[in-house]
Amino acid sequence: xxxxxxxxxxxxxxxxxxxxxxxxxxxxxxxxxxxxxxxxxxxxxxxxxxxxxxxxxxxxxxxxxxxxxxxxxxxxxxxxxxxxxxxxxxxxxxxxxxxxxxxxxxxxxxxxxxxxxxxxxxxxxxxxxxxxxxxxxxxxxxxxxxxxxxxxxxxxxxxxxxxxxxxxxxxxxxxxxxxxxxxxxxxxxxxxxxxxx
Amino acid sequence: xxxxxxxxxxxxxxxxxxxxxxxxxxxxxxxxxxxxxxxxxxxxxxxxxxxxxxxxxxxxxxxxxxxxxxxxxxxxxxxxxxxxxxxxxxxxxxxxxxxxxxxxxxxxxxxxxxxxxxxxxxxxxxxxxxxxxxxxxxxxxxxxxxxxxxxxxxxxxxxxxxxxxxxxxxxxxxxxxxxxxxxxxxxxxxxxxxxxx
Numbered sequence: 001x002x003x004x005x006x007x008x009x010x011x012x013x014x015x016x017x018x019x020x021x022x023x024x025x026x027x028x029x030x031x032x033x034x035x036x037x038x039x040x041x042x043x044x045x046x047x048x049x050x051x052x053x054x055x056x057x058x059x060x061x062x063x064x065x066x067x068x069x070x071x072x073x074x075x076x077x078x079x080x081x082x083x084x085x086x087x088x089x090x091x092x093x094x095x096x097x098x099x100x101x102x103x104x105x106x107x108x109x110x111x112x113x114x115x116x117x118x119x120x121x122x123x124x125x126x127x128x129x130x131x132x133x134x135x136x137x138x139x140x141x142x143x144x145x146x147x148x149x150x151x152x153x154x155x156x157x158x159x160x161x162x163x164x165x166x167x168x169x170x171x172x173x174x175x176x177x178x179x180x181x182x183x184x185x186x187x188x189x190x191x192x193x194x195x196x197x
Numbered sequence: 198x199x200x201x202x203x204x205x206x207x208x209x210x211x212x213x214x215x216x217x218x219x220x221x222x223x224x225x226x227x228x229x230x231x232x233x234x235x236x237x238x239x240x241x242x243x244x245x246x247x248x249x250x251x252x253x254x255x256x257x258x259x260x261x262x263x264x265x266x267x268x269x270x271x272x273x274x275x276x277x278x279x280x281x282x283x284x285x286x287x288x289x290x291x292x293x294x295x296x297x298x299x300x301x302x303x304x305x306x307x308x309x310x311x312x313x314x315x316x317x318x319x320x321x322x323x324x325x326x327x328x329x330x331x332x333x334x335x336x337x338x339x340x341x342x343x344x345x346x347x348x349x350x351x352x353x354x355x356x357x358x359x360x361x362x363x364x365x366x367x368x369x370x371x372x373x374x375x376x377x378x379x380x381x382x383x384x385x386x387x388x389x390x391x392x393x394x
Contacts, residue, residue, distance in 0.1 A: 026222035112218040164357030
């Protein structure tokens with residue numbers, strides 16, 4: 001990596017922290033200058049606009065979050081156990097970028113505004129749900145999951161209940177909501193999703 | 198209402214629209230001046246700070262949302278049917294303040310920042326969950342709901358899955374996620390919550 005690329009990466013990582021905690025409007029360039037130790041010109045040499053930087057920062061933060069949430073799934077043979085591990089990952093393996101879920105934050109931040117950020121978040125959601133949908137579809141094919149389970153709707157249920165519980169847990173600063181949802185999802189996966197042998 | 202009170206109310210209503218769509222940082226005073234037709238001094242005559250105004254705007258927007266979501270519940274005798282109507286209200290009766298759920302927006306906006314707004318959102322969540330918890334507890338007492346249902350955890354599941362699905366639906370600009378969660382919740386309420394006669 002050249003020195004320029006290194007600097008660019010450092011700016012993206014600091015911007016990810018800033019925007020994920022304070023949003024696109026709330027994250028100021030002066031805070032980013034302070035965090036990176038760069039002048040405004042030193043930042044804008046690498047990015048054409050605050051929007052371009054925020055979009056790259058989102059991709060960076062989302063990559064970290066997705067990696068933490070999907071970790072170890074491939075090594076688990078049974079697909080229902082994979083889904084349960086995914087739920088555990090979501091709760092236990094908090095992403096390294098502070099501020100909560102980048103997808104939730106950016107979705108709420110951008111749903112009435114910034115179309116570039118909104119589009120990134122929309123595509124992130126699409127890709128994430130597709131990965132869960134694939135796990136479920138494979139489980140149906142392997143006869144681990146009941147045939148009548150709708151793979152897309154089940155992914156939606158898992159994602160929505162966890163993201164909603166994350167909002168509640170972050171607001172209340174306790175894990176109660178996440179643990180309540182985990183307990184429901186685990187029970188649901190065992191009783192309504194897993195195909196009996 | 199005096200003319201001053203009327204003006205104050207008009208500012209709060211416009212601020213609610215602005216902040217609910219663009220957040221506390223993203224909603225600028227110059228936009229509010231334009232929307233209300235008032236000078237900055239005319240606004241700050243009624244509020245000591247942007248924060249105070251935003252807190253009142255949140256209470257206003259949340260009052261509208263809660264009213265839409267809890268509407269008609271008291272006229273439904275059976276408590277499981279009440280919960281199902283609540284889910285329908287959440288999806289069909291969108292609050293009159295544009296920008297999505299004020300609680301979700303403010304929670305995400307303020308969880309790493311503004312403590313006054315965060316506290317308002319926290320209390321709003323608490324009150325809302327308590328109202329659902331009361332419906333469930335009453336249903337257990339009236340033998341309409343199974344005795345082993347945890348009323349607080351069930352409220353958490355309903356709120357988190359609907360709020361998460363709202364985030365997805367607003368991002369994707371389709372109702373798919375909300376309808377998937379509604380279908381799950383209705384099924385769950387009938388099979389796992391309702392006490393068989």
